[in-house]
Amino acid sequence: MPPAASPRPESTASSASLLAERSTAPSGDPVFVAQGVTRVFRSGATEVHALRGIDLELYAGEFVVLLGPSGSGKSTLLNILGGLDVPTSGSVRFRDHDLTTWDDAALTHYRREHVGFVFQFYNLMPTLTARENVAVVTDIARDPMSPEEALRRVGLGEHLDRFPAELSGGEQQRVAIARSIAKRPDVLLCDEPTGALDVKTGITVLEVIERLNRELGTTTVIITHNAVIAAMADRVITLSDGRIASHQRNPARASAASLVW
Ligand SMILES: Nc1ncnc2c1ncn2[C@@H]1O[C@H](COP(=O)(O)OP(=O)(O)O)[C@@H](O)[C@H]1O
Numbered sequence: 001m002p003p004a005a006s007p008r009p010e011s012t013a014s015s016a017s018l019l020a021e022r023s024t025a026p027s028g029d030p031v032f033v034a035q036g037v038t039r040v041f042r043s044g045a046t047e048v049h050a051l052r053g054i055d056l057e058l059y060a061g062e063f064v065v066l067l068g069p070s071g072s073g074k075s076t077l078l079n080i081l082g083g084l085d086v087p088t089s090g091s092v093r094f095r096d097h098d099l100t101t102w103d104d105a106a107l108t109h110y111r112r113e114h115v116g117f118v119f120q121f122y123n124l125m126p127t128l129t130a131r132e133n134v135a136v137v138t139d140i141a142r143d144p145m146s147p148e149e150a151l152r153r154v155g156l157g158e159h160l161d162r163f164p165a166e167l168s169g170g171e172q173q174r175v176a177i178a179r180s181i182a183k184r185p186d187v188l189l190c191d192e193p194t195g196a197l198d199v200k201t202g203i204t205v206l207e208v209i210e211r212l213n214r215e216l217g218t219t220t221v222i223i224t225h226n227a228v229i230a231a232m233a234d235r236v237i238t239l240s241d242g243r244i245a246s247h248q249r250n251p252a253r254a255s256a257a258s259l260v261w
């Protein structure tokens, strides 16, 4: 739990409207609480302040879009939440744990058990079939779904034995999504998942992510610089120059299929 002094983003709402909000939006204790997170990259004499003090809470089952121009710190923030990077200062709590106190081995364990990552480029093993690419993860996870179930959930039940080169870009991204959700992660972190795809294919991929969030209840964060995608989210957090520039709750989520850009 965060200290009581930490104001929640929606703390300006009256308690009645807060309750109304909570009945349609995910609730309970936050899965993540970031406080005062900074990240400075140093190379020689130069310093890049990628994050300049981020306070953030993410709740179970939420669908959050992280918006902002290139260089605003989106990937840095996502990498810190996912245990790929550590802040220069500040704290990040995942449930009852402070990620910033963990060593590399603990962070590796955390990523393996709790975090699903999806990147712009799919990072599939070209010599392995779709099923085998997912099995790379399910073989080492504690309570995974089967590769077949994961691939069925992304609509690729018919393509289990195809190699990446035999799949379209959108299908390859769906294999990557199947691989990341097969371990039943607590959080799915997607960094520009549609960045390499045409609009129609991008929407298909977003529909898959939307459905998994609904069916599995996985807390989901999508990074994008495409403001249209923000309509899909429960909440939209906009970064600018390493800070949270705005923070908005959508009254209703738009379906991925309804998006146009
Ligand atoms: N490993 C790194 N070393 C040095 N600078 C970095 C590194 N990663 C990111 N940065 C810098 O930090 C800033 C934020 O980057 P990033 O989080 O990737 O932004 P975004 O994902 O919003 O495009 C940028 O100025 C970027 O050049």
Ligand SMILES: [Mg+2]
Residues within 6 Å of the ligand: 074, 075, 076, 191
């Ligand atoms: Mg980025």
